[in-house]
Amino acid sequence: MTLKRKRPSDWKKVVGRICLFLLVFAGLETAGGARELIDIFGRKFSIPDIPQRVYSASPPVTYMLYAIDPTTLVGLNFPVREWEKKYLNKRMQSLPVVGGWFGQAQTPNLEMVLKTKPDLIVLMRFGGAFASKMNEEAMKTMPMPVVDVALDKLSDYPDAFSFLGRVLGRERRTRDLVTYARKTLSEMAALAGSIPDHGKVSVYYAEGLDGLSTDCDTSGHAELINVAGGRNVHHCETRDLYGLEAVALEQVMLYDPDVILVKEPIFFKTVFSDPRWQQLRAVKEKRVYLIPFQPFNWFDRPPSFMRLLGSKWLANLLYPKKYPVDIVKETQDFFRLFLDVDLSPEEAGAIIRP
16 A cells, blocks of 8 residues: 655645744854853954864963864964874864964964964963963954963863863863863872872972983972872972973982883983983882873873873872772773774773883
């Protein structure tokens, strides 16, 4: 038997067409919608409900924008490094390099920034203010809104992700990132709080090609040591935002740390065979670890959201019995959530032990 459809009456046709028109109109209005935004200078702007073109003048925020939606980025602070390419989408690798503010007198090329036509500029705020009056004045000349996020410490990341989600109209995406960040920070706080001062593992952060640069225990560059419940052996007040304190090997020998964290692969390759470093307890006991750096460093320089995973990695190294996580699985889960990358256990293991 063949079923025949009844021919709709004329009024049904009219109603159907009206409904279709309203749906299309609503979609166009949403896609092209705008809202008012007051930027950090008190200027009023009309921006798209969902901005599509965003520039950040600092790597930590650029990386956050990538995690939220890589298609929004219009320019990079510096070229994509070779080891990053495997884990970043092709579009990012083709973006223009327009610079940014990230230490050592680096500045963005504002003319190139203008050519990228961003809907919005996002800055990183240090200590509640601009790094310099010159930077502030330069941003005031830009004809698009400028907003900023505070990223002085790792605990700022949940609010920063939440804020960017609202500004970018991507709250659904950032909700999961905020949840992960808050859960991780809660775990770290519980771990660090459970360890008395006399029971904390002592750590030396070896930077530079010779391992003889480091950062103070008060520096944000070495913050992860404290977050994971360790004790940074280099006690001092930071002189500036950039850090990198020179230290003599004799001083490191006096510190004789339980653990050495290494920033540079070149130094890591030589530390176990160097007779001078072999005198240290951490070297003798093979407790020297190269910090994972793919796609962005898990510990520092530049600091980024990767430190959320880095805190788990470090806590597991320092206190494997107190924090017995499966770091391979943690790495797989993190890469899937933040970078939209699926790793095999072997690939995750290779990243953890570069």
